[in-house]
Amino acid sequence: MRVKIWGCRGSLPVAMSTTRVRDKLQAALKAAAGRKFENDAALDSFISDELPWAASHTFGGNTSCVQIDTGSPEYIICDLGSGLREFGVSALMAHGPAKPQTYNIFMSHLHWDHIMGFPFFPAAYIPGNRIRIHSCHPDPRAAFLRQQSAPCFPVHLDRLSADIEFITMRPGETINVAGAQVRALLQNHEGDSYGYRFEKDGMSVVYSTDSEHKPEDTGGAARFVEFFRDADLVIFDAQYSLADSVSLKEDWGHSSNISAVELCHDGHVKHLLLFHHEPAYDDNMLYRIWQETIRYEELMRADGAPPLRVSSSYDGLEVHL
Amino acid sequence: MNIETEAQSGAVVLKPLGRIDQNTAVIFQERLLAALDGGANCAVALDMSGVDFLSSVGLRALMIAHKRCQANGAKLVLFALTPVVREVFSISRFDTVLRCFEDRDPALTSLSV
Numbered sequence: 001m002r003v004k005i006w007g008c009r010g011s012l013p014v015a016m017s018t019t020r021v022r023d024k025l026q027a028a029l030k031a032a033a034g035r036k037f038e039n040d041a042a043l044d045s046f047i048s049d050e051l052p053w054a055a056s057h058t059f060g061g062n063t064s065c066v067q068i069d070t071g072s073p074e075y076i077i078c079d080l081g082s083g084l085r086e087f088g089v090s091a092l093m094a095h096g097p098a099k100p101q102t103y104n105i106f107m108s109h110l111h112w113d114h115i116m117g118f119p120f121f122p123a124a125y126i127p128g129n130r131i132r133i134h135s136c137h138p139d140p141r142a143a144f145l146r147q148q149s150a151p152c153f154p155v156h157l158d159r160l161s162a163d164i165e166f167i168t169m170r171p172g173e174t175i176n177v178a179g180a181q182v183r184a185l186l187q188n189h190e191g192d193s194y195g196y197r198f199e200k201d202g203m204s205v206v207y208s209t210d211s212e213h214k215p216e217d218t219g220g221a222a223r224f225v226e227f228f229r230d231a232d233l234v235i236f237d238a239q240y241s242l243a244d245s246v247s248l249k250e251d252w253g254h255s256s257n258i259s260a261v262e263l264c265h266d267g268h269v270k271h272l273l274l275f276h277h278e279p280a281y282d283d284n285m286l287y288r289i290w291q292e293t294i295r296y297e298e299l300m301r302a303d304g305a306p307p308l309r310v311s312s313s314y315d316g317l318e319v320h321l
Numbered sequence: 322m323n324i325e326t327e328a329q330s331g332a333v334v335l336k337p338l339g340r341i342d343q344n345t346a347v348i349f350q351e352r353l354l355a356a357l358d359g360g361a362n363c364a365v366a367l368d369m370s371g372v373d374f375l376s377s378v379g380l381r382a383l384m385i386a387h388k389r390c391q392a393n394g395a396k397l398v399l400f401a402l403t404p405v406v407r408e409v410f411s412i413s414r415f416d417t418v419l420r421c422f423e424d425r426d427p428a429l430t431s432l433s434v
Contacts, residue, residue, distance in 0.1 A: 215380075215381040215384040215385055216381075216385055216388075241413060241414035241417075242380065242384070242413040242414065242415065243413060243414035243415050243417050243418040244414065246384045246387065246388065246418070247387075247418050256413070257412075258377060258380065258412070258413050261377070262377040265377075292411075292412040293412075295408070295412065296409070296412045296413075299405065299408070299409065300376055300377060
């Protein structure tokens with residue numbers, strides 16, 4: 001299986017400001033001062049190996065959209081945030097408009113940042129494409145209709161040419177899609193949200209975003225530990241610090257890197273991917289949180305336990321399982 | 322887990338000793354919450370100088386204690402955090418929520434205000 005992050009930002013898309021671009025340029029030029037590069041390959045190596053991560057990368061600004069590639073010709077996509085636009089262009093470039101595709105969508109929930117990419121999804125405008133939107137919510141179409149009705153958007157939902165189907169899932173029920181077994185779990189978020197576990201050929205990926213884990217809810221934690229059990233990859237909403245999640249931002253529906261490590265340790269997860277980044281944080285802050293999480297995992301790891309690999313999502317990241 | 326208790330200047334000083342982890346967090350949480358039960362009349366200073374490790378469950382106990390204080394008006398401060406505990410507090414940003422002091426005297430003074 002392969003996972004590609006098309007959008008990792010929480011709540012609202014963000015764009016990098018000129019100030020931040022200049023910060024990166026300054027860092028790069030300082031690091032390169034006095035250096036000579038024989039060719040582009042040498043320059044590329046310098047960028048990859050010697051520049052600080054936050055100078056050579058950006059976490060990106062698109063909201064939630066994750067591709068789960070099972071090797072099937074059918075696509076699996078989790079959430080339709082603004083990252084969907086780039087995915088849609090990529091798919092269109094790969095196949096061209098004349099070859100219909102099947103897109104299996106799994107919705108964590110229907111908040112705006114998770115559906116806002118759909119009006120900009122080229123495949124939705126092309127006859128012959130099949131778009132199957134799986135959701136555990138009772139009437140997901142209403143959210144899409146509201147988004148693509150006057151005065152919010154000029155193209156009404158009913159004018160989209162693709163074959164769009166809404167499929168209701170029930171938490172706990174396993175369905176087979178694109179060669180994978182898929183199961184949903186109810187999560188704590190305003191209006192409810194759902195995590196999904198995808199399994200294929202002994203590999204497993206969990207997509208769990210917009211999910212608040214309360215410290216006193218030990219029963220809830222046990223449900224998630226079981227859902228995460230032995231997963232090869234868990235994509236986890238770590239938007240807030242633990243302190244924020246229990247104080248100012250309590251009941252805002254998100255979680256922390258601390259809860260992520262705790263649940264993944266308890267579930268013997270192999271790889272944790274921090275996700276749904278706070279839009280107010282710049283690349284330096286997100287990099288700091290990532291490194292702190294690696295350190296926290298090291299501190300909390302039980303004696304003799306294998307390390308939990310900790311990564312942080314960025315737009316364009318691919319994880320091969 | 323051994324937790325030393327001392328009444329001092331209108332406050333209770335609790336001094337847990339050893340690791341606060343899966344094996345000890347329940348006792349730690351019970352003792353801490355009991356000390357905070359009296360609401361606005363309660364002031365607790367946690368002497369952390371004897372805690373050489375604080376796991377996620379220990380953080381959870383402190384979170385619950387913090388929420389109890391918010392609900393009932395009790396006061397909680399910490400002092401003399403060991404390096405590892407200080408690091409855990411920094412990563413979790415708990416040092417921005419719980420009042421932490423280097424030394425005992427300013428911690429106790431803050432409770433008397």
